[in-house]
Amino acid sequence: MIMSKDCESCQKKLVDIFYNEENMNNEVKNHIKTCHSCKEFFGRLYQMKDIMDKAKIEPSIEYAEILQSFKEVEIIKEKRRNLFDLILFIIISGVLLGLVALLIVEKYLVEIIYFQLVMYIIIPLSLPVIIKIRSLKEEYNERY
């Protein structure tokens, strides 16, 4: 539909009036009274506003669902990463323990037993050290 120049400029002004960027003036008022299409255009602006106002209620629910989906994706990614790390750890541990078994077979058993006896003393003694390091770390986190 080809609009007249008057209608075109009037409808531009109506949009500005609708968004409170301009005040209604007599020229526009008189035009709306006589022009059916511009009157209809102005009415449709308010209808659109009603629809948009109603639409504001729904997105909050979708937004929560979107956030939830992102959280679930992060959890799945974390699980996959943990599984990969676990498999890697099993392989590395197998290699390390295999080396120890090889040392035992190569007649280094006595040295390994001495090492284990020393570890029986050192490991329990490491407990206060671990606790101290952890409490210092937590104090640091609390402070900063």
Add this chain to the structure above:
Amino acid sequence: MSGIEKILSIHPILLVFLMLLLLSQGVWIFYDASKRGENKWLWGIYGLIQIPTSLIVYLIVTRKLLKTKNCIKCNRNIKVDSVYCPYCGEKVKN
């Protein structure tokens, strides 16, 4: 040949059993530490050193002495009595 060397030479299965036991301990500690947000690599290797002292120390540290929980949002280890997570700011206690 000493007594223990004799035993291991007679029963190589015993050696395999010990290795598997150590491996299981290390893997379990690794898995549990990763669930709790602990440094899983450090604890995992710690679990490979000896059985059962490493496991006992790990359980004492994580279960009894320094009671912690995981943040519901970022899953990092935080104190049980925390109201807000110090890492992400999420409210974790009512």
